[in-house]
Amino acid sequence: MSHDATALQLVLSGDPALFSIVRLSLYVSLSAVVLAALIGIPLGAWIALTKFPGRQGVIVMLNALMGLPPVVVGLAVYLSLSRSGPLGAFGLLFTPGAMIIAQTVLVAPIIAALTRQTIEDLWIEYRDELTAMNLGPVGRVTALIWDARFSLVTALLAGFGRAAAEVGAIIIVGGNIEGFTRTMTTAIALETSKGDLPLAVGLGLVLIAIVVAVNALAWTARRAGERLAG
Amino acid sequence: MRAPSAELPIEFDGVTVAAGSVTILDNISLALLPGAPTVLIGPNGSGKSTLLRVAMGLLAPTRGRITWGGLEHVPPLKRAIVFQRPAMLRRSAAANIRFALRAAGIPRAEHARRVYELLELVGLAHLADRAARRLSGGEQQRLALARALARDPAVLFLDEPTASLDPVATKAVEDIIRTVSERNIKVVMATHDLGEARRLAGDVVMLHRGRIVEAADAASFFDRPQTAEAKTFLAGELLV
Numbered sequence: 001m002s003h004d005a006t007a008l009q010l011v012l013s014g015d016p017a018l019f020s021i022v023r024l025s026l027y028v029s030l031s032a033v034v035l036a037a038l039i040g041i042p043l044g045a046w047i048a049l050t051k052f053p054g055r056q057g058v059i060v061m062l063n064a065l066m067g068l069p070p071v072v073v074g075l076a077v078y079l080s081l082s083r084s085g086p087l088g089a090f091g092l093l094f095t096p097g098a099m100i101i102a103q104t105v106l107v108a109p110i111i112a113a114l115t116r117q118t119i120e121d122l123w124i125e126y127r128d129e130l131t132a133m134n135l136g137p138v139g140r141v142t143a144l145i146w147d148a149r150f151s152l153v154t155a156l157l158a159g160f161g162r163a164a165a166e167v168g169a170i171i172i173v174g175g176n177i178e179g180f181t182r183t184m185t186t187a188i189a190l191e192t193s194k195g196d197l198p199l200a201v202g203l204g205l206v207l208i209a210i211v212v213a214v215n216a217l218a219w220t221a222r223r224a225g226e227r228l229a230g
Numbered sequence: 231m232r233a234p235s236a237e238l239p240i241e242f243d244g245v246t247v248a249a250g251s252v253t254i255l256d257n258i259s260l261a262l263l264p265g266a267p268t269v270l271i272g273p274n275g276s277g278k279s280t281l282l283r284v285a286m287g288l289l290a291p292t293r294g295r296i297t298w299g300g301l302e303h304v305p306p307l308k309r310a311i312v313f314q315r316p317a318m319l320r321r322s323a324a325a326n327i328r329f330a331l332r333a334a335g336i337p338r339a340e341h342a343r344r345v346y347e348l349l350e351l352v353g354l355a356h357l358a359d360r361a362a363r364r365l366s367g368g369e370q371q372r373l374a375l376a377r378a379l380a381r382d383p384a385v386l387f388l389d390e391p392t393a394s395l396d397p398v399a400t401k402a403v404e405d406i407i408r409t410v411s412e413r414n415i416k417v418v419m420a421t422h423d424l425g426e427a428r429r430l431a432g433d434v435v436m437l438h439r440g441r442i443v444e445a446a447d448a449a450s451f452f453d454r455p456q457t458a459e460a461k462t463f464l465a466g467e468l469l470v
Contacts, residue, residue, distance in 0.1 A: 129316065
């Protein structure tokens with residue numbers, strides 16, 4: 001039997017080990033995207049609407065952080081969470097929590113940078129109207145984020161794509177412990193190095209299917225929303 | 231009928247607006263009084279839109295002072311403006327008006343009634359749930375009027391409200407402007423359409439190169455223009 005056929009059999013048979021890995025991967029990546037959104041959307045909106053010295057430098061830095069190397073982030077988070085590090089007392093190293101932190105650090109700049117650009121473009125369009133309505137800063141930010149919600153879905157998808165595909169950071173801070181911190185990407189790397197290609201291919205198929213499904217769902221929601229709201 | 235507003239008169243006293251070395255408004259002294267619509271006319275670039283923005287309080291004069299009802303620094307709570315190309319919020323027509331009602335601090339209990347009244351006024355009640363950005367140009371302009379009126383303004387500034395609209399849409403917008411004016415809301419409107427100025431103006435202020443070249447009641451202005459610029463403009467010749 002070919003590797004692909006064995007992989008498909010693993011997926012279709014509902015292999016418990018495989019699905020435990022899929023569950024943990026989704027938990028880690030989705031948690032990281034939610035946390036990164038809570039940080040990145042307000043931060044991006046604030047930078048878009050606020051003039052301060054060095055703003056251009058901050059924007060350049062934020063855009064550059066979108067390309068943060070995962071292994072460097074993994075190393076930085078590892079050093080922070082290790083026993084002698086500043087956050088060592090929390091005992092998070094080699095737990096899913098550490099993996100969520102690492103992915104949040106990777107994803108937050110992506111969401112913040114894309115939010116900044118989206119909100120700034122919308123502000124140029126809305127500035128006169130919102131100013132004429134005598135709206136305060138909180139009202140402006142809320143209105144802009146709400147009206148940019150369909151574009152911000154794209155920012156969240158970009159963040160989810162980064163988190164779901166990432167292996168370098170979480171393998172360092174999670175340790176790839178079977179049944180505890182093993183995700184799809186770390187398992188694929190491990191099984192490939194061991195020569196167990198069916199499981200690696202099966203996980204790869206599931207990973208691609210999830211990314212496609214999430215994007216399709218978001219695209220459908222965006223289209224429906226745009227039809228209703230313009 | 232609305233009581234005379236504390237916003238009026240709006241008085242410009244030697245107002246100059248400059249951007250770098252370019253003077254956009256040059257030593258404007260003018261009083262906008264309660265009554266029929268005041269129409270600002272003049273060629274493109276004469277300063278009409280800038281004058282409206284200063285009167286609305288969106289732009290501070292470089293020199294001179296402006297007062298609303300005798301006071302400086304009056305927040306624009308009872309003033310509203312419709313821009314030449316109003317931005318439609320990415321929401322339904324009704325939600326655009328609800329947003330303006332919330333921004334104006336109108337109690338939530340009144341929203342449904344006010345939204346319906348305003349959409350009825352501008353003839354868009356049947357499009358309440360349509361996405362605002364999917365409305366036609368004329369419908370968007372009428373929605374922008376309704377959204378401005380949601381603030382219950384005493385003064386309504388209109389910047390070329392019918393520019394680029396076809397005659398049917400233009401008539402619909404002009405009818406609304408007449409209704410608004412009859413409700414004792416002071417309308418101050420910029421246009422370079424002389425026909426529209428004749429149809430709507432109670433008095434006319436003509437601008438050219440940032441200066442007022444003539445200000446008079448509409449009948450006097452159109453029948454007996456005093457300045458060479460006004461005569462040229464009314465004759466339909468190019469005023470450069």
